[in-house]
Amino acid sequence: MSTKKFNSTNTLNELYLDERCTLNKVLRIIGKRWVSEVLVLIKEDVSRFSYLKECLTGISDNVLSNVLNELIKSELVKKEIFNDVPLRVEYKITESGLALVNVMHDLCSWGKKHIPYEVRIKPTFKKKTI
Incomplete structure (x- = not known):
């Protein structure tokens, strides 16, 4: 499995959204x-x-x-x-x-x-x- 770049824009955006709302974490799991x-x-x-x-x-x-x-x-x-x-x-x-x-x-x-x-x-x- 590939690893993400920690400082990529996409990863930073995911971290930002996850900090704001747990729903984003849930949707990222069940949305796959x-x-x-x-x-x-x-x-x-x-x-x-x-x-x-x-x-x-x-x-x-x-x-x-x-x-x-x-x-x-x-x-x-x-x-x-x-x-x-x-x-x-x-x-x-x-x-x-x-x-x-x-x-x-x-x-x-x-x-x-x-x-x-x-x-x-x-x-x-x-x-x-x-």
Whole structure:
């Protein structure tokens, strides 16, 4: 994972905004791609990496691993390692993670009422004839 330049304008702006309001920190965590999906899946039950990967079509192993590490670092998810053969790792949502998921559901409900949703039509591909 790359490291940020501490004195870059972007980093300084993030620090400034984080000092002003905790909401900015929260939005930076949950605003990342796949975070909300992973949290909601783990909320349902204790999850293993392979289960999460199977449920999240299109996510790479690397991205899923990074998202899980970020959620563990933020103490929204707990990782438990079992010394079984083969090694077994399970992810479980924490109380603060569960509270955040509930808030995210409230935000989703608000969005459904106040933000128009555009249905995007998937492009259709015609078969080439030879």
